[in-house]
Each structure stands twice: as structure tokens, then as C-alpha cells.
Amino acid sequence: MPWILITIMAVISLWVISLLRVLLASTPCVPSTPTFLSAGLGAAKKRRNALLVVAHPDDESMFFAPTLLYLALEGHNVHVLCMSTGNADGKGNIRKEEFYRACAILKVPLQQIQILDHPKLQDGFDKPWDIQLLATIVKEEITMRAIDLVITFDNYGVSGHPNHRDVHRGLCMFLCDNSGRNVEAWELASTSIFRKYTGPVDIWISIFCSHSYPGSRIYCLLNNCPSKSYHAMAEHSSQWVWFRKLFVVFSTYTYINTLRKINFSPP
Numbered sequence: 001m002p003w004i005l006i007t008i009m010a011v012i013s014l015w016v017i018s019l020l021r022v023l024l025a026s027t028p029c030v031p032s033t034p035t036f037l038s039a040g041l042g043a044a045k046k047r048r049n050a051l052l053v054v055a056h057p058d059d060e061s062m063f064f065a066p067t068l069l070y071l072a073l074e075g076h077n078v079h080v081l082c083m084s085t086g087n088a089d090g091k092g093n094i095r096k097e098e099f100y101r102a103c104a105i106l107k108v109p110l111q112q113i114q115i116l117d118h119p120k121l122q123d124g125f126d127k128p129w130d131i132q133l134l135a136t137i138v139k140e141e142i143t144m145r146a147i148d149l150v151i152t153f154d155n156y157g158v159s160g161h162p163n164h165r166d167v168h169r170g171l172c173m174f175l176c177d178n179s180g181r182n183v184e185a186w187e188l189a190s191t192s193i194f195r196k197y198t199g200p201v202d203i204w205i206s207i208f209c210s211h212s213y214p215g216s217r218i219y220c221l222l223n224n225c226p227s228k229s230y231h232a233m234a235e236h237s238s239q240w241v242w243f244r245k246l247f248v249v250f251s252t253y254t255y256i257n258t259l260r261k262i263n264f265s266p267p
Contacts, residue, residue: 014201015199015200015201018199018200018201018202018203018204019199019200019255021200021203022200022203022222022223022224022226022255022256023224023226025222025224028066028069028070028073028221028222028223028224029070029219029220029221029222030206030207030210030219030220030222031210031211031219047075047076047077048071048076048077048148048149049076049077049079049145049146049147049148049149050071050076050077050078050079050147050149050150050151051079051080051081051141051142051145051147051149051150051151052064052067052068052078052079052080052081052150052151052152053081053083053138053150053151053152053167053171054080054081054082054083054152054153054167055082055083055084055123055153055157055161055163055164055166055167056082056083056084056086056095056123056163057082057085057086057095057096057098057099057102057115057236058086058095058098058099058102058233058236058239059082059164060080060082060099060102060103060106060108060232061102061106061229061232061233061235061236061248062233062244062247062248062251062253063153063158063188063253063257064151064188064253064257065106065223065228065229065232065253065254066221066222066223066229066253066254066255066256066257067151067188067221067257067259068080068103068106068107068108069106069107069223069224069225069228070221070222070223070257072106072107072108076149077112078107078108078109078112079108079112079113079114079141079145079147080103080108080112080113080114081114081115081116081137081138081141082099082113082114082115082116083116083118083121083129083134083137083163083167084115084116084117084118084121084122084123084163085115085116085117085123086123087117087122087123088122088123088124091238092117092123094238095236095238095239096115096117098235098236098237098238098239099113099115099236100113101235102232102233102235102236103232105228105231105232105235106228106232112145114141116137118133118137120133121133121134123163124163125161125162125163127162127163128162128166129162129163129166129167129170131166131169131170131173132170132173133170134166134167134169134170134171134173135170135171135173135174135177137170138150138170138171138174139174139177142174142183147183148182148183148184149183149184149185149186150171150183150184150185150186151185151186151187151188151259152167152168152171152185152187152188153165153167153168153187153188153190154168154187154188154189154190154260155168155169155187156190157190158188158190158196158253168187171185171262172262175262184261185261185262186259186260186261186262187259187260187261187262188253188257188258188259188260189218189258189259189260191252191258195252196251196252196253197250197251197252198250198252199249199250199251199252199254199255200226200252200255200256202252202255202256203220203222203255203256206220206252206256206258207220209258210258217260217261217263218258218259218260218261219258219259220256220257220258220259221256221257221258221259222255222256223254223255223256223257226254226255229248229254230248230249230254233248
């Protein structure tokens with residue numbers, strides 16, 4: 001029927017227009033203000049020691065590629081801490097090597113990658129993680145590497161995976177300690193299931209939210225080279241099954257990351 005064809009053409013047109021908006025953006029950060037990743041309001045931008053904290057190998061490629069590519073583009077010193085080897089299927093050693101290769105595509109130096117294999121932090125939906133242990137590990141990593149900016153999942157963890165959510169809670173526990181007062185912390189905002197699979201089309205909603213959010217507390221980071229997300233995820237060959245290939249193509253997180261500042265009150 002004609003209306004079906006019209007609908008299909010409208011969807012394709014919107015997808016193409018949205019993708020062009022991402023690819024041809026004059027700045028990969030929206031709003032493009034000096035307050036994000038700077039020394040402070042009105043201060044000149046400085047090189048930050050940034051730490052991305054994830055739960056499993058492939059989290060960095062599936063969810064945080066726009067953030068890592070943006071940080072590298074802006075010349076910041078990027079570190080990645082992965083809390084497990086993702087050994088749920090007994091492929092932890094393989095996934096560890098895949099993680100290194102994927103991070104290389106996302107411009108993270110090998111010497112600035114840390115992946116753990118702690119007995120109390122093993123991959124699994126039915127394996128809750130020790131929040132205090134996570135907070136301690138984050139503190140040690142931040143202290144050792146002089147980190148002043150940390151990024152991780154929000155409380156839902158994009159997919160709702162309990163390990164993702166525990167990583168968020170571990171960081172918040174660290175932040176609520178006085179030792180976190182000099183660290184700026186941001187979380188990747190989870191979207192609804194509908195928005196999650198709209199690919200670049202979600203850029204319009206994300207940008208609107210970033211402009212309507214009070215203060216400099218939310219930013220959209222655009223991925224001007226989404227093919228790098230695909231190539232990085234492809235390095236995780238043990239996980240590179242058909243539905244993950246589709247995920248990378250259709251996921252909003254391939255094209256845009258919305259980072260929200262974590263508010264906390266030290267005791």
C-alpha cells in the first residue's frame with residue numbers, strides 16, 4: 001500500500017539525515033561549551049587524566065566508544081579499568097586479549113588499560129559484586145594514576161546487567177567518601193528500550209535533553225566515525241555473533257553518548 005511505502009521512505013530519510021548530522025557535526029560535543037572537561041567555569045581547557053570504569057570486556061566498544069573517541073580527539077589522557085575478564089563462558093583469557101585490541105582501535109594506550117580477575121568480581125547475572133571492594137579498587141586506581149575525571153555506567157547500566165549496576169554503586173560509594181571530593185564523575189545515561197535501538201535518530205532527543213537540563217550537568221558526545229565502534233566490537237571475536245552485529249549498527253550508543261554529571265554529598 002502507498003502509505004506503507006511512504007512510511008518506510010520517511011524512516012529511511014530520517015535515519016540518513018540523522019546520520020549525516022552525526023558525521024558532519026562541527027563539534028562532537030553538544031552543548032559545545034568550555035565547562036565540560038575543563039578546569040572549571042571560565043577556565044582554560046586542560047589535559048585531564050580520565051578513567052573509564054566498565055564491568056566486562058566489550059562494554060567499552062558496545063556502549064562507550066563515542067566517549068573514548070571524543071576524549072582521545074581532545075587530547076586527554078585516557079585510562080580504562082575493566083572489573084572482570086568476562087569469564088562467564090570460560091573464555092576469560094580470550095576476552096582479555098580481545099579487550100586490548102579493541103581499546104587500541106579506540107585510541108587507548110596499552111599501558112593505560114587494566115583488566116582484573118578477582119574471585120569476588122566474576123562475570124554473571126547471578127553473581128552480585130562486593131560494592132565496598134569495587135570502591136576500594138576504584139580508589140586505588142584513581143590514586144595510582146592521578147585520575148581527576150572518572151566515567152562509568154549509571155544506576156541502570158544501559159542493559160540492566162547487575163554487574164554494570166554494581167560498578168556504578170561502587171563508584172558512588174567511593175565518591176561519597178571524602179577521598180572522592182577532587183574527582184569529577186560522569187555517568188552514561190541509559191535510555192528507554194525504544195530509544196536504545198533508534199541509532200543516530202536519537203540524536204535529536206538527546207540534544208534536546210542536553211539543552212533543557214539545568215546547568216552544565218549533561219552533555220552529548222557524537223561519534224563522527226561510527227565505523228570505529230563496529231571495528232572495535234569486531235575485535236571481540238568470541239562475542240561477535242549476529243545479534244551483536246545488529247546491536248552495533250542500530251544502537252544509539254554507537255552514535256552518541258549522553259553523559260550526566262554524578263552528584264554526591266560527602267559525609
